[in-house]
Amino acid sequence: MRRWFLLPARVWMALFFAAPMLIVAAYGFLTRGDYGGIEQPWTGESFTRLADPLYLAILWRSVWIALVSTLLCAVLGFPLALFIARAGRYRNLFLQLVMLPFWTSFLVRTYAWLFILRDTGLVNTVLAKLHLIRAPLPLLYNDGAVLTGLVYNYLPFFVLPAYAALERLDPALLEAAADLGARPGATLRRVVLPLAAPGIAAGSVLVFIPCLGAYLTPDLLGGGKSVMLGNLVQNQFTTARDWPFGSAISLVLMLLCGVLLAGMMRTRVAKELA
Amino acid sequence: MKAVLELRGVSKDYPGHRAVDSVSLSLERGGFYSLLGPSGCGKTTTLRMIAGFDEPSEGEVVLNGVAVNGSRPYERDVSTVFQNYALFPHLTALGNVEFGLRERGVADRRERALRALDLVQLTGKQDRRPAQLSGGEKQRVALARSLVLEPQLLLLDEPLAALDPALRKQMRAELKAMQRKTGITFLFVTHDQEEALSMSDRVAVMNRGRVEQFGTPEDVYLRPATRFVAGFLGPVNWFGEAGIRPESTRVSREAPLAAPGLRASVASSLFLGNCFHLHATLEDGRAIVAEVPREANHYREGETVWVHWDPADELRFSDPGQE
Amino acid sequence: MKLRAYAVAALIFLHAPLLILIAFSFNSSRFTVWEGFSLHWYAQAFRDPQLAEGLANSLIIAALSALLSTAIGTLAAYGMWRRGAPVLSGSLYLSLVTPEIVTGVSLLALFQWAFRFLHLQLGLYTVVIAHVAFSIAYVVIVISARLRGYDRTLEEAAMDLGASEWRAFTRVTLPILYPAIAAAGLLALVVSFDDYVITSLVAGVDSETLPMVIYAMARRGVSPVVNAVSAMIVVVLGALILASEKLQKQ
Numbered sequence: 001m002r003r004w005f006l007l008p009a010r011v012w013m014a015l016f017f018a019a020p021m022l023i024v025a026a027y028g029f030l031t032r033g034d035y036g037g038i039e040q041p042w043t044g045e046s047f048t049r050l051a052d053p054l055y056l057a058i059l060w061r062s063v064w065i066a067l068v069s070t071l072l073c074a075v076l077g078f079p080l081a082l083f084i085a086r087a088g089r090y091r092n093l094f095l096q097l098v099m100l101p102f103w104t105s106f107l108v109r110t111y112a113w114l115f116i117l118r119d120t121g122l123v124n125t126v127l128a129k130l131h132l133i134r135a136p137l138p139l140l141y142n143d144g145a146v147l148t149g150l151v152y153n154y155l156p157f158f159v160l161p162a163y164a165a166l167e168r169l170d171p172a173l174l175e176a177a178a179d180l181g182a183r184p185g186a187t188l189r190r191v192v193l194p195l196a197a198p199g200i201a202a203g204s205v206l207v208f209i210p211c212l213g214a215y216l217t218p219d220l221l222g223g224g225k226s227v228m229l230g231n232l233v234q235n236q237f238t239t240a241r242d243w244p245f246g247s248a249i250s251l252v253l254m255l256l257c258g259v260l261l262a263g264m265m266r267t268r269v270a271k272e273l274a
Numbered sequence: 275m276k277a278v279l280e281l282r283g284v285s286k287d288y289p290g291h292r293a294v295d296s297v298s299l300s301l302e303r304g305g306f307y308s309l310l311g312p313s314g315c316g317k318t319t320t321l322r323m324i325a326g327f328d329e330p331s332e333g334e335v336v337l338n339g340v341a342v343n344g345s346r347p348y349e350r351d352v353s354t355v356f357q358n359y360a361l362f363p364h365l366t367a368l369g370n371v372e373f374g375l376r377e378r379g380v381a382d383r384r385e386r387a388l389r390a391l392d393l394v395q396l397t398g399k400q401d402r403r404p405a406q407l408s409g410g411e412k413q414r415v416a417l418a419r420s421l422v423l424e425p426q427l428l429l430l431d432e433p434l435a436a437l438d439p440a441l442r443k444q445m446r447a448e449l450k451a452m453q454r455k456t457g458i459t460f461l462f463v464t465h466d467q468e469e470a471l472s473m474s475d476r477v478a479v480m481n482r483g484r485v486e487q488f489g490t491p492e493d494v495y496l497r498p499a500t501r502f503v504a505g506f507l508g509p510v511n512w513f514g515e516a517g518i519r520p521e522s523t524r525v526s527r528e529a530p531l532a533a534p535g536l537r538a539s540v541a542s543s544l545f546l547g548n549c550f551h552l553h554a555t556l557e558d559g560r561a562i563v564a565e566v567p568r569e570a571n572h573y574r575e576g577e578t579v580w581v582h583w584d585p586a587d588e589l590r591f592s593d594p595g596q597e
Numbered sequence: 598m599k600l601r602a603y604a605v606a607a608l609i610f611l612h613a614p615l616l617i618l619i620a621f622s623f624n625s626s627r628f629t630v631w632e633g634f635s636l637h638w639y640a641q642a643f644r645d646p647q648l649a650e651g652l653a654n655s656l657i658i659a660a661l662s663a664l665l666s667t668a669i670g671t672l673a674a675y676g677m678w679r680r681g682a683p684v685l686s687g688s689l690y691l692s693l694v695t696p697e698i699v700t701g702v703s704l705l706a707l708f709q710w711a712f713r714f715l716h717l718q719l720g721l722y723t724v725v726i727a728h729v730a731f732s733i734a735y736v737v738i739v740i741s742a743r744l745r746g747y748d749r750t751l752e753e754a755a756m757d758l759g760a761s762e763w764r765a766f767t768r769v770t771l772p773i774l775y776p777a778i779a780a781a782g783l784l785a786l787v788v789s790f791d792d793y794v795i796t797s798l799v800a801g802v803d804s805e806t807l808p809m810v811i812y813a814m815a816r817r818g819v820s821p822v823v824n825a826v827s828a829m830i831v832v833v834l835g836a837l838i839l840a841s842e843k844l845q846k847q
Contacts, residue, residue, distance in 0.1 A: 005673065005679075008668075010682075013685065021703050023707055079603050080607045083603070103838040105808070105831065107808050108615070108830055120629055125629040213695075214696070220815060230696065230698040237702045237705060346756065347753070348760055354753075360748065360753065362755070377764065423759070
C-alpha cells in the first residue's frame, strides 16, 4: 500500500527527470541535422569538438570562476556561520536574515547587481559625485561582475551547512580546549575547523556545482564577455541549434558535477548534506 | 467455555535472535492476566502479535476460537492501550474516544463516548486536547478510547510506567475495578512484579522469549517453577539448588532449637519503612539477607547471630536453570 | 567584537542590493541620482500589458504546479517515511543539485522528441510539467522534516481502533500534516514563480512568464519599471516564504 504513495513521484521523476537526461546522453552521440534536428549517424564528434581551444577556454573559465566563487563564499561565509552559531537565542533570527534574500527572486537579485555595477549605476555615480573618478569604471560585463553575482547569490548555500556543522559542536569541547591552554585562535584552528570540516566541505560542494553550471549570472552580468559552460549550452540549444554539441557539453558538465558529488558521498560529508 | 485468547506455539524470529520462543497460553474470558518479565523478554513483542502489528514466525494466534494470523489490526476485535498513550493530538478527548466508533459507523457514538469518559472519571473534560491533560488523565482517555469499543480482549502495554508511584498505585486499583465492572478480559504487560501480583488473576512470567510459568500470583510467588521466576518475583538467598526468601529467613541470638542454623556476622541493616533488611555474612563468606520486623531490630554491626528457617519454606529446583 | 562587526557587514552586503533596488524604484528620475519620491514607475508597471500577461501566466503556472507538486510530494514523503526509497530519494536529491541549464535543456529535448509522435507544441502545460519536476524535491524536504519527529504509534493506535492503513493516514496523519503541507505549497509557489532558466527553455511563444518579461526588459537596459516590478516581487515572495516558515513551526 505504501508503494502507491510513491508511485506518482516515481513516475514523474522517471518521465521528466531521468528520461530527459537519458535523451540528452543519447543526443551527445548523434549528429546535427541540416535544419537543426537530430540525425544518425552515431558519432563521438561532438565530444572531440570540445577539445578546441575556444571551448576549452570556456571550460577552464567555468571551473576557475566556480572555484574562486566557492573560495570567496567559504572565506566570507564561514565567519558569518560562526557568528550565527554563537548567537544563542538569536540564531534563528540571523539564519532567517541570511536565508530570506535567497528565497526572493534569483533574477531580481542578479538584476540588482546590474543596477549597481553598470556605467551609470550606483557605484559609478557615487564615485563620480565624490570626484574620485573621471570616467565610469567598467565594473560590468567581465569575470569580476560574474563572480560578484555568484558569490552574492550562493553565499547562503555555504552558510547553512557550515552553520549546521558548527551548531552541532559540543561547547564542552571548546571549554576543554581553553582549559588545556588554547587561546581562541588556536581553539578555532585546532578544534573548531577540523570538526566543522565536513560541513564546510558540504557547503563548498553546494556552491561549486551551481556556479559551474551557471547560466543566468554570466548571461546578465557578463554580457558576451564572460562565457561559461551554461551559456554555451543554452546557445547550442537555441540560436546555434546544434543539439548534439549542446548535449555533449551538458554531459561533460554533469560528469564534472557527478564526480564531485560521488566523491562527497563516500565521505562523512554525505551526512551533512542529508 | 471457549478461551478468549489462545497462543499455540507462537514464535517470533528477528535476524540474529529469537524474540519469542514457542509461547503457548490460554486466557479465559473475564479474567485479568499479566505478562511479567524483564525488558527484552519478549512480552511486548507477544502483545504486538496479538494486536496484529507483527506476524508470528511460527504458531497460531487464536481469538475466540478463530485463528487470526495474517489479519490486520483493524480486523481484530482486540484493542490496545499504548505505553505512551498515542492520543491523537488534533482531536479532543471526546474525539479520541469516539474514533473507533466512528470507524464502525456507530450512530450514538457521542453518548457512548461520554459514558466511557464517565467510567474513567473524566466527566467534563471531553473538550480538552491531549496537550491540556495530565499524564494520568491522558491514560484514562486512552483506556476509555479502547474500552468504548467493548473488545474481546484489552491489551495494556506497561500503561502505568510513566506515572509517578502514588498515582501508579491508585491506577492499579482503578484498573482492577474497571476490569471487574466491564467484564472485558485484560492482558497487562509489565516488568513490575508488584503490579502483576496485585492485579492479576493469573500471571505469565516470561524470560528470553519463553513463558517460564503461568499461574496464579500465589503460585508464581510461593511455588516458582524455575530459579528465574523465583528470583524475579522477589529477592532470594541462594544455596546451591535451593533458595530461601528474606521474609522466611529468621535471625536470633541463640541457636535455633528445631531447624539447623548458620552462624553469620551482621554487616548492615537497611530500614525499608515497614521492616529491616539485615545483611549478614556467613562463615563461608557468602552474603545473606533476612527480613527483620521493625521492633526486633536490635542487632549491631559485627555482632554474631544465628540465621535459620523452616525447610518447608525452601524453594527447590532440580535444574540450575537460567538466571 | 570583530566577529559581530563582520557579521553585520556581511548581512548588510546580503540585503543592500535588494534594498537599493527597492529604494530606487521610488526615484522620480530614471537616473541613479535621487531626484524625488514618485510612484509613477509602479503605475507604469501596472499599465504594461506584457507584464500583466506575464504575471497572469506566472500565477496560473505557479498555482497548478504548486497543487500538483504538493500532492505528489506529500504522498512521496509519507511513503518514504514508512519505508525508505533510496532510488527516489537519490533522484530527488539529484534534481536539486543539477544545474538548471542542464535540466532545462534535457526537458526541452524530451518534449521535442515526444512532439514528433504527439503533434503538440510547447506551451503553458510544458512549463507546469517542468516546474512540478523540480518542485517535488522541495515539498518532500518540508514534509519529511515534519515527519521526522512524528510518532508512529499514532497510526498504530488508529489501526488498532479499526481504521485501515489508508483511513489511519487520512484521519490521523494528514490532519496533523496540514500546516506543513500548506508551508510546502507556499514554497512550491515561490519556487515556481521565480524560475527563469528552465521556464525560458520550455515555454511556448504564448506562455511568457513574468521572469521572462523582466529578463527581456533587463536585457534591453536598466529601467526603473523593472525596479518597481522587482520590488513588488521581493516583497510578495518574501511574505510567502515567511508565512511558509511560520507554518512549518507549528
